[in-house]
Amino acid sequence: MLRLEPRPQASRAMVYLSPLLALLLTLGSGFGIFVLLGVDAGAALHAFFIQPLSDSYGVSELLVKAVPLVLIGVGLAVGFRANVWNIGAEGQLAMGALCAGGLAIWVPEDSGAWVLPAMLLLGGLGGMLWAAIPALLRTRFNANEILTSLMLSYVALLLLSYLVHGPWRDPEGFNFPESKLFAASATLPLLLEGTRLHIGLLLTLAAVLAIWLLLARTLIGFQVRVVGTSPRAAQFAGFRERALIWFALLLSGGLAGLAGMIEVAGPIGQLVPQVSPGYGFTAIIVAFVGRLHPLGVCAAGLLLALSYLGGENLQIVMGLPQAVTGVFQGMLLFYLLACDVLIQYRVRIGRPRLAGGGAQ
Amino acid sequence: MTAPDPSIRSAVPRLELQQLVKAFPGCLANDRVDLKVMPGEIHALLGENGAGKSTLVKMIFGLLRPDAGSIRWQGEAVRIDSPARARALGVGMVFQHFSLFDALTVKENIALGMGNPPPMRELAQQILAVEARYGLPLDPDRAVHSLSVGEKQRIEIVRCLLQNPRLLIMDEPTSVLTPQEAERLFVTLRQLRAEGCSILYISHKLDEVRQLCDAATILRGGRNVGRCVPGAETAASLAALMVGAAVPAVANQPPARLGGERLALRALSRPAASALSVALQQVELTLRGGEIVGIAGVAGNGQAELLQALGGEWCCEADRVRLNGAPVGHLGPHPRRQRGLCLVPEERLGHGSVAEMSLHDNALLSGYSRQPFLRRGFVRQAAVREFARAVIERFDVRCVGFAAAAGSLSGGNLQKFIVGREVQQAPDVLVIAQPTWGVDAGAAAIIHRALQGLAAAGTAVLVISQDLDELLLISHRIGAICGGRLSPLYPRAQLAIEDIGLLMTGGRLDSAGRMLAADHAREVPHATP
Numbered sequence: 065m066l067r068l069e070p071r072p073q074a075s076r077a078m079v080y081l082s083p084l085l086a087l088l089l090t091l092g093s094g095f096g097i098f099v100l101l102g103v104d105a106g107a108a109l110h111a112f113f114i115q116p117l118s119d120s121y122g123v124s125e126l127l128v129k130a131v132p133l134v135l136i137g138v139g140l141a142v143g144f145r146a147n148v149w150n151i152g153a154e155g156q157l158a159m160g161a162l163c164a165g166g167l168a169i170w171v172p173e174d175s176g177a178w179v180l181p182a183m184l185l186l187g188g189l190g191g192m193l194w195a196a197i198p199a200l201l202r203t204r205f206n207a208n209e210i211l212t213s214l215m216l217s218y219v220a221l222l223l224l225s226y227l228v229h230g231p232w233r234d235p236e237g238f239n240f241p242e243s244k245l246f247a248a249s250a251t252l253p254l255l256l257e258g259t260r261l262h263i264g265l266l267l268t269l270a271a272v273l274a275i276w277l278l279l280a281r282t283l284i285g286f287q288v289r290v291v292g293t294s295p296r297a298a299q300f301a302g303f304r305e306r307a308l309i310w311f312a313l314l315l316s317g318g319l320a321g322l323a324g325m326i327e328v329a330g331p332i333g334q335l336v337p338q339v340s341p342g343y344g345f346t347a348i349i350v351a352f353v354g355r356l357h358p359l360g361v362c363a364a365g366l367l368l369a370l371s372y373l374g375g376e377n378l379q380i381v382m383g384l385p386q387a388v389t390g391v392f393q394g395m396l397l398f399y400l401l402a403c404d405v406l407i408q409y410r411v412r413i414g415r416p417r418l419a420g421g422g423a424q
Numbered sequence: 425m426t427a428p429d430p431s432i433r434s435a436v437p438r439l440e441l442q443q444l445v446k447a448f449p450g451c452l453a454n455d456r457v458d459l460k461v462m463p464g465e466i467h468a469l470l471g472e473n474g475a476g477k478s479t480l481v482k483m484i485f486g487l488l489r490p491d492a493g494s495i496r497w498q499g500e501a502v503r504i505d506s507p508a509r510a511r512a513l514g515v516g517m518v519f520q521h522f523s524l525f526d527a528l529t530v531k532e533n534i535a536l537g538m539g540n541p542p543p544m545r546e547l548a549q550q551i552l553a554v555e556a557r558y559g560l561p562l563d564p565d566r567a568v569h570s571l572s573v574g575e576k577q578r579i580e581i582v583r584c585l586l587q588n589p590r591l592l593i594m595d596e597p598t599s600v601l602t603p604q605e606a607e608r609l610f611v612t613l614r615q616l617r618a619e620g621c622s623i624l625y626i627s628h629k630l631d632e633v634r635q636l637c638d639a640a641t642i643l644r645g646g647r648n649v650g651r652c653v654p655g656a657e658t659a660a661s662l663a664a665l666m667v668g669a670a671v672p673a674v675a676n677q678p679p680a681r682l683g684g685e686r687l688a689l690r691a692l693s694r695p696a697a698s699a700l701s702v703a704l705q706q707v708e709l710t711l712r713g714g715e716i717v718g719i720a721g722v723a724g725n726g727q728a729e730l731l732q733a734l735g736g737e738w739c740c741e742a743d744r745v746r747l748n749g750a751p752v753g754h755l756g757p758h759p760r761r762q763r764g765l766c767l768v769p770e771e772r773l774g775h776g777s778v779a780e781m782s783l784h785d786n787a788l789l790s791g792y793s794r795q796p797f798l799r800r801g802f803v804r805q806a807a808v809r810e811f812a813r814a815v816i817e818r819f820d821v822r823c824v825g826f827a828a829a830a831g832s833l834s835g836g837n838l839q840k841f842i843v844g845r846e847v848q849q850a851p852d853v854l855v856i857a858q859p860t861w862g863v864d865a866g867a868a869a870i871i872h873r874a875l876q877g878l879a880a881a882g883t884a885v886l887v888i889s890q891d892l893d894e895l896l897l898i899s900h901r902i903g904a905i906c907g908g909r910l911s912p913l914y915p916r917a918q919l920a921i922e923d924i925g926l927l928m929t930g931g932r933l934d935s936a937g938r939m940l941a942a943d944h945a946r947e948v949p950h951a952t953p
Contacts, residue, residue, distance in 0.1 A: 072448070073829075074780075281802050281803055282802050282803060283798055283801055283802075284801065286785065289781070290781070290785075293778050293780050294779070294780075296771075296774055297774060297778045297789060299737050299757075299775075300735070300767075300775050300790070301757065301758070301789045301790055301792075302736065302756045302759075302761065303758075304756070
């Protein structure tokens with residue numbers, strides 16, 4: 065008989081093993097699903113997880129996709145640690161893209177070097193603005209930010225869609241719902257010629273480092289950790305909950321907005337109705353798989369970026385639907401949440417036995 | 425309620441535990457424990473916190489199953505695998521924390537606790553009969569929320585007595601009672617003993633154990649360390665048996681020299697935040713430097729609300745609370761701490777500390793306000809570490825170092841750390857709730873001496889405690905809180921323990937501290953006493 069038995073102390077090893085275990089279970093279930101679909105499961109898994117990384121271009125594409133995931137993921141991780149549940153990063157990303165892209169369309173072709181920094185700023189501000197609404201609703205009216213931030217994402221996506229279908233549509237674009245292409249001064253410089261890898265990678269690494277310092281070494285990071293683990297102790301300490309809610313939402317919103325700017329000024333190069341294949345939602349999985357730790361988020365960002373590449377590759381080589389990406393992402397989160405039980409519990413087989421002989 | 429038990433005078437123990445073992449992951453809670461309770465005996469189970477008393481009792485009541493050893497009931501080996509089985513044998517238990525539904529009446533609550541209750545009318549008759557027999561007056565039709573804590577405990581006792589128990593287990597029954605209520609309880613318990621019922625009595629209050637109990641079994645670290653007749657021992661010798669070493673006594677010291685006014689509350693009122701909290705009514709209080717003021721009171725009479733108002737977790741008009749003469753009522757905990765007021769909350773884990781975090785981080789938790797722990801928003805790790813190390817050393821906190829998680833410490837050690845964290849900051853005012861609740865005698869002495877040392881250095885100390893012995897030991901002035909009203913404060917020398925009991929029930933004393941009749945007309949502020 066299998067039993068779950070509470071551990072005397074939370075297992076630190078399981079904190080890190082749980083994502084790996086979840087990954088293994090995901091692979092196993094994926095194998096089973098492919099078998100049920102009647103495709104060569106070994107080949108499918110190879111096409112999903114190995115083939116995309118078999119050349120240097122594939123690796124650069126992995127980094128291109130990991131950049132927005134990690135950038136949003138670290139911001140969300142800070143919020144999640146403080147029990148602030150920003151689920152609307154997708155909308156904040158869209159608002160960041162919209163604000164930065166608006167500037168890129170509006171400035172003349174031959175504008176100077178100020179355009180990119182201005183776009184970065186506007187992108188961040190756009191995301192912050194969109195996250196400020198749930199912050200205000202939560203702190204003033206105690207409205208649950210999970211609902212408000214999620215619902216506002218659809219508003220942002222529709223707003224962006226309206227603009228590129230209407231006022232901001234490229235007059236010479238054969239009626240496609242796209243803005244004109246950004247000028248060179250409004251496009252992120254490439255890191256490696258022949259790839260799409262851009263300097264957004266450096267920005268992301270800087271953001272990860274900054275957030276790591278923030279959490280580990282500053283008072284505000286400490287406040288975030290205390291509020292998340294023990295709200296009453298935070299009250300005793302005199303940390304102001306409202307200020308922290310604002311901080312967490314503005315930070316995660318700002319970083320999501322920045323990611324939006326990086327997408328439109330980097331790989332996409334123009335405004336389109338759908339600037340992200342769900343990075344804002346996938347980043348939630350990134351944050352949890354990464355254990356809400358900046359370094360973990362980097363690793364998880366790479367893993368989930370691979371799920372996008374793998375899905376696309378499966379579509380090409382085996383003709384499987386793109387939904388495979390969502391299936392794998394969903395299974396990963398599902399198994400992760402299940403495996404996290406093992407942090408506080410351990411599995412025992414058989415009847416309770418006399419434990420802790422060393423305790424005498 | 426039944427014919428006298430034939431086994432009253434027989435030599436067969438009512439309950440006998442032999443070599444009982446119970447292990448939890450990482451800890452051996454009971455290690456070959458023996459216990460023998462005779463018929464008609466009040467048997468004390470003594471031990472420090474963590475000595476294994478609760479585990480042992482839970483095995484007797486069928487809430488836990490022993491890993492090894494045997495339980496004999498009236499001479500026969502039995503297996504008690506559920507509370508229902510325990511009740512069927514004749515074991516009743518009154519828990520420290522009641523399980524009652526506030527919205528229901530007394531008899532409904534009693535019916536809920538029974539396997540198959542008789543019809544309500546019949547049950548009410550039975551309840552009244554038990555109450556009359558044991559002197560436990562209680563209206564079966566009253567709603568539980570309108571009862572005092574002592575009356576709620578009576579429901580639990582009546583509930584047990586209806587089952588006609590042969591062994592009654594009581595877990596710290598007097599910790600929530602005033603001295604007068606405790607006396608009445610003892611009368612009931614003695615009557616039960618006379619009828620042949622055995623009582624297993626768990627308490628930290630050694631004086632009442634000496635008064636009441638016929639025999640005592642002492643546990644330390646999960647093992648039997650002795651059996652004695654409490655009446656033949658002194659409180660000090662019992663404490664020494666429990667702790668395993670002689671406990672140095674702390675003596676009441678008069679204030680060295682009184683300083684100026686440090687803390688003052690002026691007509692502080694606070695509406696009840698919810699149906700379960702208490703409204704504070706016109707609380708007046710002045711504390712001077714160098715004195716220790718004690719506030720007694722049964723739990724749930726406004727202590728939690730008062731603490732929040734003092735510490736700044738609840739804010740009010742600025743001049744209701746004055747700290748060193750300056751209005752601070754509108755300020756939160758951080759600015760109040762910066763201005764010199766530190767506080768030790770009642771709950772150690774989750775309020776006074778974060779269980780999952782290290783002692784280092786927990787030092788930062790309240791230390792950041794007054795200590796040089798920050799530079800431009802960054803934490804100076806070395807300074808925090810130094811501070812945590814100093815607290816650990818000065819207060820003899822047993823731990824693996826400042827990196828140990830707060831939750832891994834025993835209750836007493838964590839309390840020493842939390843008290844030490846505030847004392848080390850040398851505040852102008854220290855407000856401390858339940859300084860030694862659940863703490864063993866050795867740690868309690870360290871904490872008491874630290875408070876006295878702080879007062880001698882000019883700090884005003886406010887102690888809010890349910891432990892009257894503690895208040896009488898260290899306080900210079902004492903008052904009591906009841907229903908959100910704070911009584912006047914009286915000099916320690918003028919008060920006997922009965923007087924404090926009267927204050928705890930809302931009674932009044934005349935100016936010299938003599939007892940007056942209890943003030944029942946509380947709605948009228950200045951009703952004739």
